[in-house]
Amino acid sequence: MINKTRITGLLFAILTSYSSHLWANDEKPFSIAIHGGAGTISKANLSDEQEQAYRDKLSQAINAGYKVLEKGGDSLVAIQAAINVMENSPLFNAGVGAVYTFDGQHEMDASIMDGQTMNAGAVAGVKHIKNPINLAEAVMTKSPHVMLSGAGAEEFALTQGFQLVPVTHFDTEKRYEQLIDAKKKIKTAEAAKDYQAANHMMGRDYLDLDYKFGTVGAVALDQNGNLAAGTSTGGMTAKRFGRIGDSPVIGAGTYAENGVCAVSATGHGEYFIRYHVAGDICAKVKYQQKSIIQAADEVINQRLITAGGTGGVIAIDQRGNIATPFNTEGMYRATRKSGEEAQVMIWRDK
Ligand code: ASP
Numbered sequence: 394m395i396n397k398t399r400i401t402g403l404l405f406a407i408l409t410s411y412s413s414h415l416w417a418n419d420e421k422p423f424s425i426a427i428h429g430g431a432g433t434i435s436k437a438n439l440s441d442e443q444e445q446a447y448r449d450k451l452s453q454a455i456n457a458g459y460k461v462l463e464k465g466g467d468s469l470v471a472i473q474a475a476i477n478v479m480e481n482s483p484l485f486n487a488g489v490g491a492v493y494t495f496d497g498q499h500e501m502d503a504s505i506m507d508g509q510t511m512n513a514g515a516v517a518g519v520k521h522i523k524n525p526i527n528l529a530e531a532v533m534t535k536s537p538h539v540m541l542s543g544a545g546a547e548e549f550a551l552t553q554g555f556q557l558v559p560v561t562h563f564d565t566e567k568r569y570e571q572l573i574d575a576k577k578k579i580k581t582a583e584a585a586k587d588y589q590a591a592n593h594m595m596g597r598d599y600l601d602l603d604y605k606f607g608t609v610g611a612v613a614l615d616q617n618g619n620l621a622a623g624t625s626t627g628g629m630t631a632k633r634f635g636r637i638g639d640s641p642v643i644g645a646g647t648y649a650e651n652g653v654c655a656v657s658a659t660g661h662g663e664y665f666i667r668y669h670v671a672g673d674i675c676a677k678v679k680y681q682q683k684s685i686i687q688a689a690d691e692v693i694n695q696r697l698i699t700a701g702g703t704g705g706v707i708a709i710d711q712r713g714n715i716a717t718p719f720n721t722e723g724m725y726r727a728t729r730k731s732g733e734e735a736q737v738m739i740w741r742d743k
Contacts, residue, residue: 421616422731423462424713427455427475429485429725430607431659431705434739444739447484447725451737454478455727458611459735468621468655469507469530472611476526476625479609483565485725486607488524491563491627493572496634499563501627502641503529504540508620508649515540515641521547521557526625528555529641540641568630575631607725608640610657612649612709620709622647622655622671629662638662644672652711653679656689659724660697660704668692668700674708685709689716 429451439447458475462468480488491499503525504515514533517540522528531553532541541549547557608626615621624647626640639646639662646662648671649655656671665671670692677688689708697704698720705719707726715728722740729735 422713423468423614423616424709424715424728424730425455425458425462425468425471425475425611425613426707426709426715426717426728427451427458427479427609427611427726428657428659428705428707428717429454429479429609431703431719431721431724432606433721434723434725436740439739447739448737450479450482450484451725451727452735454609454611455729455735455737458613459729462613462615462731465616467617468613468615468619469505469623471613471615472505472621472623473526473530475611475613476609476623477524480524480526480625483567484607485609486568486627487609487625489563490565490568490607492568492606492630492632494628494634494636495572495576495631497569497572498634499560499627500632500635501525501563501625502638503623503625504641504643504647505529505533505623506621506643506647506649506655507533508622508651508653508655511650513539513643513647515643515647516546517542517637517641518635519543519546519550520560521562522550522555523558523562524625526623528553529623529625531555539643542637563627568627571630579631606659608659610640610647610659610707612655612657612707614655614709614711614713618651618711620649620651620653620655620711622649622657624657624659626659639665639670642666644669646671648672648675650675650679654685654688654708654710656706656708658704658706660719660721661702664697664700664702665704668697668702670697670706674706678710685714686716690718693718693720 458471461471483490500518506513610624624640645666677683705724727737
């Protein structure tokens with residue numbers, strides 16, 4: 394009798410622990426992916442110390458987001474936590490370390506999307522906001538609008554308790570040197586009346602040759618099955634006053650829809666806008682039942698390559714599967730799935 398009770402008890406314990414194991418690992422998967430920009434990141438141009446600094450910061454960012462998800466937190470909170478780490482680091486082209494415009498200013502863009510409600514918020518051309526992704530979130534949750542730009546966005550920020558920081562907050566020597574360099578090359582091309590080359594130099598094609606970028610972004614699936622995506626950037630070096638890239642454009646640089654996928658992009662924004670990159674990837678998943686890996690690969694490594702657009706994305710589906718395709722030499726990125734260690738990568742293989 395005693396034995397029977399014991400055995401039943403034991404069986405019960407085993408079953409409960411098995412089902413809670415199932416619940417934790419199979420029923421409520423969560424994952425997060427981040428990027429810190431795609432471009433010409435050649436091993437030769439990155440010293441061991443620089444490489445380590447990028448890897449450390451990417452680890453810190455992915456773990457900041459993962460911690461939120463692990464505790465049962467919201468995917469929207471997780472992506473902001475990860476993006477804030479990168480916005481506060483001079484290594485990336487977002488927040489501190491944002492690139493310079495042609496006129497020597499910083500004009501930052503950011504957007505965020507909530508896959509559960511299909512709400513979205515974005516800011517474009519802001520100059521005094523320390524963490525533009527947080528302002529994008531405020532636009533989404535505290536305003537009737539999706540996108541606010543320039544002075545209007547900053548005036549809204551003040552009503553929401555944001556403190557404006559001086560423009561010098563975003564200055565870094567490295568980005569300034571890149572601007573001087575870019576302007577020299579533009580001038581040379583213009584002097585040679587090579588307008589096509591000069592145009593190229595205004596854009597990503599020229600920059601791809603010499604620089605790494607560093608737009609930042611994150612996508613996440615939380616334990617409640619909610620997807621979210623966010624992107625934050627200084628844009629492209631030597632961009633003209635008022636130029637807005639893909640990062641704040643919902644469907645181009647950022648997209649999230651529960652049951653489908655969430656995407657954050659980095660690359661030559663003009664192409665990402667015209668090819669509707671983030672939305673196109675999710676449409677393939679939604680209407681053609683393609684896997685996230687296949688959908689993201691088709692857009693980045695087929696459609697964009699044919700068009701001449703460079704860059705990459707991080708994408709996540711409803712089950713927490715992650716794709717990180719890019720058609721450049723490298724893309725700073727990291728992923729972490731529930732119960733697993735973080736993976737930090739720069740090049741194709743490591
Ligand atoms: N997509 C950004 C832009 O065009 C730049 C980048 O991702 O590096 O503004």
